[in-house]
Amino acid sequence: MRPRRTRGLPVAAGLRGLSLRARLVLFTTSTLVVVCTAMAVATVLVQRHQLVADMDARVREAVARMQGYVQYGAPDATDLGFLNEHGHRTGTVGARMADGEITAAEVVTPDGRHRALTAAQRDALAGLAVGGSPRTRTLPGLGVYRVTAVQGDGGAAVVAGLPMDGVQETLSSLVVTEAVIASVGLAGAACVCAVGIRRQLRPLGRVAATAVEVARAPLSRGEITQLTRVAAADTDSRTEAGRVGAALNHLIDRVESSLSERQRSEDRMRRFLADASHELRTPLASIAGYAELMGRGAAQVEPHVVWRRISAQSTRMTGLVEDLLLLARLDEGRPLEKAEVNLTTLVAEAVWDAQAAGGGHLWELALRLDEPATVTGDAARLHQVVANLLANARAHTPPGTTVTVAVEATDTHCVIRVRDDGPGIPPALLPSVFERFTRADASRSRVTGQGGGSGLGLAIAAAIAQAHAGRIDVESEPGRTEFAVTLPRATAPPHVPPASPAPATPATAP
Ligand SMILES: Nc1ncnc2c1ncn2[C@@H]1O[C@H](COP(=O)(O)OP(=O)(O)OP(=O)(O)O)[C@@H](O)[C@H]1O
Numbered sequence: 001m002r003p004r005r006t007r008g009l010p011v012a013a014g015l016r017g018l019s020l021r022a023r024l025v026l027f028t029t030s031t032l033v034v035v036c037t038a039m040a041v042a043t044v045l046v047q048r049h050q051l052v053a054d055m056d057a058r059v060r061e062a063v064a065r066m067q068g069y070v071q072y073g074a075p076d077a078t079d080l081g082f083l084n085e086h087g088h089r090t091g092t093v094g095a096r097m098a099d100g101e102i103t104a105a106e107v108v109t110p111d112g113r114h115r116a117l118t119a120a121q122r123d124a125l126a127g128l129a130v131g132g133s134p135r136t137r138t139l140p141g142l143g144v145y146r147v148t149a150v151q152g153d154g155g156a157a158v159v160a161g162l163p164m165d166g167v168q169e170t171l172s173s174l175v176v177t178e179a180v181i182a183s184v185g186l187a188g189a190a191c192v193c194a195v196g197i198r199r200q201l202r203p204l205g206r207v208a209a210t211a212v213e214v215a216r217a218p219l220s221r222g223e224i225t226q227l228t229r230v231a232a233a234d235t236d237s238r239t240e241a242g243r244v245g246a247a248l249n250h251l252i253d254r255v256e257s258s259l260s261e262r263q264r265s266e267d268r269m270r271r272f273l274a275d276a277s278h279e280l281r282t283p284l285a286s287i288a289g290y291a292e293l294m295g296r297g298a299a300q301v302e303p304h305v306v307w308r309r310i311s312a313q314s315t316r317m318t319g320l321v322e323d324l325l326l327l328a329r330l331d332e333g334r335p336l337e338k339a340e341v342n343l344t345t346l347v348a349e350a351v352w353d354a355q356a357a358g359g360g361h362l363w364e365l366a367l368r369l370d371e372p373a374t375v376t377g378d379a380a381r382l383h384q385v386v387a388n389l390l391a392n393a394r395a396h397t398p399p400g401t402t403v404t405v406a407v408e409a410t411d412t413h414c415v416i417r418v419r420d421d422g423p424g425i426p427p428a429l430l431p432s433v434f435e436r437f438t439r440a441d442a443s444r445s446r447v448t449g450q451g452g453g454s455g456l457g458l459a460i461a462a463a464i465a466q467a468h469a470g471r472i473d474v475e476s477e478p479g480r481t482e483f484a485v486t487l488p489r490a491t492a493p494p495h496v497p498p499a500s501p502a503p504a505t506p507a508t509a510p
């Protein structure tokens with residue numbers, strides 16, 4: 001994926017190295033600064049507008065009074081007699097203007113008299129529009145004035161001006177007050193934000209610390225236990241940080257369980273390899289021993305006996321290697337043959353084979369011939385499952401034991417049951433009986449080639465059942481041991497007319 005470019009590059013580039021906390025404080029404070037400034041500017045503008053409007057009213061009032069002044073004698077374009085009237089406040093400017101030129105101008109001094117304006121001050125007043133709205137003019141040495149001109153009698157216009165220093169002072173003090181309040185307020189707000197944000201982000205910091213600690217743990221080998229978790233207080237799903245904490249804990253749980261599963265399977269594999277090599281070593285050692293005897297031409301050993309022993313050991317090894325190979329293939333998940341297999345026929349044949357092998361056991365078959373028990377699968381492998389169970393029933397029970405084999409079919413499944421009334425599986429062995437190389441008497445000598453197997457029979461049966469999407473269960477107590485192989489049924493049972501009742505008939509194998 002291409003990395004997304006951040007817009008507004010200069011700012012974004014500046015922020016890139018900052019922590020989330022710093023960014024949040026910066027963002028909040030700058031927003032506050034913008035809002036405060038906007039409010040302050042708006043207040044000053046509104047206030048200024050108001051003050052200037054008041055000022056204009058006063059200027060108009062002053063000019064109206066001057067206009068109402070009655071000149072005695074012939075009209076004089078330089079007469080400023082209206083300034084002699086009472087009520088003009090200090091700083092008031094009065095002037096006469098003809099053709100835009102100031103003909104006379106004076107200012108009221110603090111002692112109530114008047115002083116003539118300088119030429120520069122008069123020039124500043126020149127050019128006023130007669131009858132227009134008041135204007136702002138700066139009179140050098142006197143300050144900023146609000147001035148207006150109206151038509152007087154005798155052709156000369158009357159000009160009045162009032163100093164704006166009051167307005168200016170009010171606005172300046174307003175600006176100063178606002179600046180002080182805003183600075184103090186903003187500094188306070190920034191501190192509160194910084195503290196608040198730091199507090200709110202603290203759980204996130206703890207979650208990050210946990211993540212860092214877990215990332216540092218050596219996960220690549222060995223048994224992984226007790227990885228650190230985010231504390232329960234930081235996994236409240238109502239908060240964002242809590243959700244991150246909970247998700248991290250969930251992730252750590254998953255990592256821990258998959259790592260322990262990996263460790264378990266590594267241990268299993270190691271044990272399996274050790275067991276397999278051990279099993280193979282015994283017959284190999286025995287063959288090597290006999291070969292040496294033969295080589296030495298030892299007189300006390302009959303060659304045909306030695307030959308029989310070597311042959312028995314190599315048969316045993318071949319069987320073991322074939323079992324291991326089959327297990328490896330099943331583990332690998334290689335596809336099995338898929339054909340319709342009639343379990344009734346398969347089980348009957350296997351029981352006949354077992355009976356033919358002898359051993360002094362009593363074999364019974366319980367089959368429902370009216371109900372076909374068909375599964376889809378590999379006939380040879382399924383035969384092996386039954387053969388292994390029957391071999392166990394023969395090998396691990398004394399002669400005279402009755403072995404009953406039944407096939408049942410439900411709508412969805414077929415079940416093969418192999419039951420015997422032998423001594424049962426030792427309780428200590430029962431939980432792990434389907435594991436590889438599990439057998440009751442592990443110390444039994446294989447050198448003689450008699451009796452026990454390698455402990456792979458049930459593991460193979462379970463793996464084959466699993467490869468057919470089925471399973472194998474066992475129940476065992478002295479006098480009753482039952483293995484049940486459950487496999488999914490091939491198709492829905494064909495409709496059987498309910499005319500002839502078909503009882504389950506325990507049949508003794510021929
Ligand atoms: N029907 C049974 N009655 C009593 N014990 C049994 C029975 N079936 C299995 N067991 C016990 O379970 C163990 C494991 O059986 P499994 O078939 O896996 O191995 P095995 O028979 O010893 O060797 P293998 O089948 O590889 O030749 C046996 O060694 C035996 O102790």
Ligand SMILES: [Mg+2]
Nearest residue numbers: 392453457458
């Ligand atoms: Mg067996």
